[in-house]
Amino acid sequence: MxxxxxxxxxxxxxxxxxxxxxxxxxxxxxxxxMPTITQLDALQSSYESTGKFLSEREEFGGLLTQIHSHGSRHLGTLVKPADESRDGFDIDLIARFDPRASERYGDPNGPSRLLSQLNKALADYANAHGLTLQRHDRCVTLRYAGGMCADIAPVIDNPMVSIVYGETHGLIPDKVLCSFESTNPRGYSKFFNEVASIAALFPAMEAATFAADSVRKAEIVPLPSAxxxxxxxxxxxxxxxxxxxxxxxxxxxxxxxxxxxxxxxxxxxxxxxxxxxxxxxxxxxxxxxxxxxxxxxxxxxxxxxxxxxxxxxxxxxxxxxxxxxxxxxxxxxxxxxxxxxxxxxxxxxxxxxxxxxxxxxxxxxxxxxxxxxxxxxxxxxxxxxxxxxxxxxxxxxxxxxxxxxxxxxxxxxxxxxx
Known part of the structure; x- marks a missing residue:
């Protein structure tokens, strides 16, 4: 190599x-x-509504512990979809599960069953709000009337002390592979934010100060400030x-x-x-x-x-x-x-x-x-x-x-x- x-x-x-x-x-x-104030409000409202709905579902046996965002909106690298017929933005969400979920979904059919349960729960949400739903290999997508899409993926906490950012390491089900694969959305955000905080050196120019991000911890973690x-x-x-x-x-x-x-x-x-x-x-x-x-x-x-x-x-x-x-x-x-x-x-x-x-x-x-x-x-x-x-x-x-x-x-x- x-x-x-x-x-x-x-x-x-x-x-x-x-x-x-x-x-x-x-x-x-x-x-x-960048989203307008109206679009940011719509993103925030939809994010919180979806998170609250999932957090109250009984089929997960109390193992669903947190809903949080990740991806481009969370990092600040958001761009509009390549398809100009769509005016909305996409948001990525993680449905975070307690480590005990590994036992509940640890059998060979566990990854598919977890995705099916998430799909069923979100189908109820979609029907209640007039949305469309699409299932993928690792997540479920909600499509909103205004052109916005939300990808929701389930992740089971699986800390690994032997790797950097390992305290937030997790496992994501893959329908095709019929297995749980390594992932770490929260760790990736930490990695990106640490690098983004590095001040670039421009000796011939005045030093610039760039904003540092701050994320509060909660059951449904708020989106970071735009x-x-x-x-x-x-x-x-x-x-x-x-x-x-x-x-x-x-x-x-x-x-x-x-x-x-x-x-x-x-x-x-x-x-x-x-x-x-x-x-x-x-x-x-x-x-x-x-x-x-x-x-x-x-x-x-x-x-x-x-x-x-x-x-x-x-x-x-x-x-x-x-x-x-x-x-x-x-x-x-x-x-x-x-x-x-x-x-x-x-x-x-x-x-x-x-x-x-x-x-x-x-x-x-x-x-x-x-x-x-x-x-x-x-x-x-x-x-x-x-x-x-x-x-x-x-x-x-x-x-x-x-x-x-x-x-x-x-x-x-x-x-x-x-």
Whole structure:
């Protein structure tokens, strides 16, 4: 088994001003992805309602101890679904069970029985609230009328003192494997938050302070403050990377989905940030580009006898779980490698347009080409608002080639889809 070597690219040089302008556009794209107050209220209400309902169900024999969130909303890396016909957001929930549940569900049919009981309970909830339900191999999905989805997965506490974050280690049932698999959503959140708290070094810039998150403990653990988790630099980086992935791969269609999972690319970006953030950088832009370059070196590649590669990315909080498991086909591996190259080149294209002062139209067109029409609209609106402000103040604006906002029609790029 070996660690992949870093792919060194010929990198263009960009001015500090271009870096600053680029991250203003990143902020516009990221803020467009954040839920509105109304959507946050809907997320919170649905989360609490679902949690309260499950906590009162009798079929779990009092072994269900806690409902808590995890995933992108919890971490602050949330982006809207790739399917633009959906305006809602997705939330991931864990139904946490006492360790004694391992005895109750420890027989060969136990994993399937636990998922069936969760499915039955949520079917009652769905029928009572006019929702639709979909069962998966490890979770159950509730689909709400407003476009929001909630994935609820059962996890049995199974502490392991021999691993980092082992006190929150758990077991998740897998219907296909007919077994319980290693997982640790709470430990993963701790891992991510610890890395996100690392202050990036920008000696030439004023030190920035990023919010630290705080999560209270309760039977139904409240969602963390949106401001606390969405405003961290690592979260911005992950959002940008996920936005690019969503657009380039497009909505899933057909039998094969080549899109790398969110947890796979979030873990790679987090490990790359942990590796690169302590090193001095001239700007956040330089750090972002280093992270993109470093991501392919953050997992292990084992050369097999047949000439193929098997990728390994141990879950930082549950090492027995390989987060790269779904990437182990040649077509998925090739798609990932091509996508990383596109991510780097599309960021550079935007920077070239900014550096050349090509104007609003060209900048927005580059954003549309790399990140899609939704992001392009957010950037266009932000640039137009700034242009109006600078015009009123009589100051010059860096966008000199376009005087009015331009709607950019962008063809969906399903480079990796069927």
């Amino acid at each position: 070996r660690r992949d070597l870093l792919n060194i690219r010929q990198r263009r040089s960009f001015s500090d001003g271009s870096s600053t302008r680029f991250f203003a556009l990143v902020d516009a794209m990221a803020h467009q992805q 401001r606390d988790v969405f405003d961290r630099l690592l979260c911005r980086f992950v959002q940008v990377i996920k936005l690019h992935r969503n657009f380039k791969f497009g909505p899933h269609s057909g039998d094969v989905d080549l899109k790398p999972s969110s947890v796979f690319i979030t873990t790679l970006a987090t490990l790359a940030y942990k590796d690169q953030a302590p090193n001095p950088h001239n700007s956040p832009l330089e750090l972002l580009l280093d992270i993109v370059e470093t991501m392919p070196s953050m997992f292990y590649r084992e050369r097999l006898a047949a000439g193929n590669e098997e990728w390994h990315l141990p879950n930082p909080a549950a090492p027995r779980s390989n987060l790269a498991g779904e990437m182990n086909t040649p077509v998925r591996q090739e798609a990932f490698t091509r996508w990383i190259d596109l991510l780097f080149s599309d960021i550079e294209a935007i920077l070239i347009a900014i550096e050349a002062r090509e104007g609003m139209h060209e900048v927005v067109a580059c954003v549309a080409q790399g990140f899609g029409p939704r992001s392009a609209r957010a950037v266009r609106d932000a640039l137009f608002a700034e242009q109006q402000s600078t015009r009123l103040s009589g100051k010059a604006n860096f966008l000199t080639a376009a005087a009015t906002p331009v709607a950019v029609a962008s063809r969906q790029h399903n480079f990796f889809g069927s």
